[in-house]
Amino acid sequence: MHIQHTADDHRGGRHQRQHHHAQYNKHHAQESLTTRVSKLICAVFLSILFTVGLVTFILWLSLRPHRPRFHIHEFSIPSLAEPNGFSNVHVTYNVTAQNPNLDIGIYYDTMNLTLYYQDQTIAETPLLFPFYQSSKNTAIVYGTLSGPTLRINYARWIQLLAARKQGSVPFRLDVASSIRFKVSAWDSRHHKMHANCEIGVGSNGMLLESDKEKKCPIGITICYVEISVKVHEGGSVVGNKSLVAFCQGRKNSVTEEVVIGGDQQLRGGGVAGDGGLRMTVETVFKYRVLNWKTKIRHMGFEGFVRSGSEGNFSENIYLHKIP
Numbered sequence: 301m302h303i304q305h306t307a308d309d310h311r312g313g314r315h316q317r318q319h320h321h322a323q324y325n326k327h328h329a330q331e332s333l334t335t336r337v338s339k340l341i342c343a344v345f346l347s348i349l350f351t352v353g354l355v356t357f358i359l360w361l362s363l364r365p366h367r368p369r370f371h372i373h374e375f376s377i378p379s380l381a382e383p384n385g386f387s388n389v390h391v392t393y394n395v396t397a398q399n400p401n402l403d404i405g406i407y408y409d410t411m412n413l414t415l416y417y418q419d420q421t422i423a424e425t426p427l428l429f430p431f432y433q434s435s436k437n438t439a440i441v442y443g444t445l446s447g448p449t450l451r452i453n454y455a456r457w458i459q460l461l462a463a464r465k466q467g468s469v470p471f472r473l474d475v476a477s478s479i480r481f482k483v484s485a486w487d488s489r490h491h492k493m494h495a496n497c498e499i500g501v502g503s504n505g506m507l508l509e510s511d512k513e514k515k516c517p518i519g520i521t522i523c524y525v526e527i528s529v530k531v532h533e534g535g536s537v538v539g540n541k542s543l544v545a546f547c548q549g550r551k552n553s554v555t556e557e558v559v560i561g562g563d564q565q566l567r568g569g570g571v572a573g574d575g576g577l578r579m580t581v582e583t584v585f586k587y588r589v590l591n592w593k594t595k596i597r598h599m600g601f602e603g604f605v606r607s608g609s610e611g612n613f614s615e616n617i618y619l620h621k622i623p
């Protein structure tokens with residue numbers, strides 16, 4: 301009886317254990333089912349996120365505005381090949397601006413043309429703009445520079461003729477434009493850009509064959525926030541000058557004359573030809589690529605000037621960078 305009871309009890313216990321076991325299995329199955337479902341949801345969610353990201357990236361790639369592309373087709377100074385060309389000097393140019401965007405229009409609000417010879421401006425003119433360019437359209441910018449617009453004096457003409465004898469005369473044509481993109485109903489901010497056509501004119505006065513249809517790259521601009529030039533003599537500043545803030549296009553050089561005098565007298569020693577003077581140039585600037593500017597950078601340069609007995613400083617001194 302006792303034993304039976306025990307057996308009964310035992311049987312009951314086993315039954316109960318079996319029941320527990322089944323419940324445990326069921327619970328386990330339920331649990332793994334929920335993990336599987338949540339894993340599946342997670343995977344679906346992640347792949348949706350990835351697809352949306354990819355589609356957005358592709359849309360951004362295809363819809364983001366591209367800057368116009370500039371090419372030079374013609375450029376000539378025909379009178380360069382004539383015996384009395386100086387009396388009749390004029391320049392003709394033909395540059396195209398292409399809008400490479402599929403669905404984005406471009407407003408050209410201003411466009412200025414500057415012609416350089418050895419980094420000296422020899423012509424500068426605003427073009428008759430503004431205009432709107434629809435997508436995939438090519439605008440032809442052509443014209444003639446002559447008369448007062450063209451700053452070619454006789455001395456420069458002689459330089460051009462000498463360069464012509466060497467084979468080709470190098471020029472740089474800068475097309476500066478202020479543009480806005482039009483994406484459906486939305487207008488972007490202004491973007492200022494410079495297209496730089498580096499070209500050569502052959503001895504016949506025409507654009508070199510190798511430069512025809514040449515692409516005019518769009519350069520990085522450097523914007524100076526501050527340029528400060530100082531002349532030091534024996535530890536004290538004897539002269540200084542700050543230049544006003546300006547932006548400088550690609551391959552552009554700037555010449556500034558710094559006159560130090562008046563109340564800023566150079567004291568005795570510098571003129572007498574002793575230890576000389578130390579000159580420093582400190583610049584604060586930002587790079588600008590299209591509309592994006594880098595953070596402000598600082599750079600300092602210094603060089604030493606030794607004066608002649610007459611007190612003139614005519615040598616070219618190299619200013620090395622101060623770390």
Ligand SMILES: *[C@@H]1O[C@H](CO)[C@@H](O)[C@H](O)[C@H]1NC(C)=O
Binds near residue numbers: 395396
């Ligand atoms: C300028 O160049 C383009 C492209 O070569 C040409 O189609 C166009 O006729 C030229 N325009 C002038 C006025 O020379």
Ligand SMILES: *[C@@H]1O[C@H](CO)[C@@H](O)[C@H](O)[C@H]1NC(C)=O
Binds near residue numbers: 410412426476477478
């Ligand atoms: C073109 O020149 C005008 C007048 O000098 C100036 O106001 C304008 O900002 C210039 N535009 C560009 C794009 O450099």
Ligand SMILES: *[C@@H]1O[C@H](CO)[C@@H](O)[C@H](O)[C@H]1NC(C)=O
Binds near residue numbers: 537539540541
């Ligand atoms: C720079 O020159 C100006 C006058 O032109 C003067 O007032 C200023 O104190 C000078 N600065 C230094 C650092 O010498």
Ligand SMILES: *[C@@H]1O[C@H](CO)[C@@H](O)[C@H](O)[C@H]1NC(C)=O
Binds near residue numbers: 606607608612613614
């Ligand atoms: C200074 O000028 C004189 C004549 O103008 C010249 O002979 C001399 O070489 C010059 N000195 C320097 C250091 O350039």
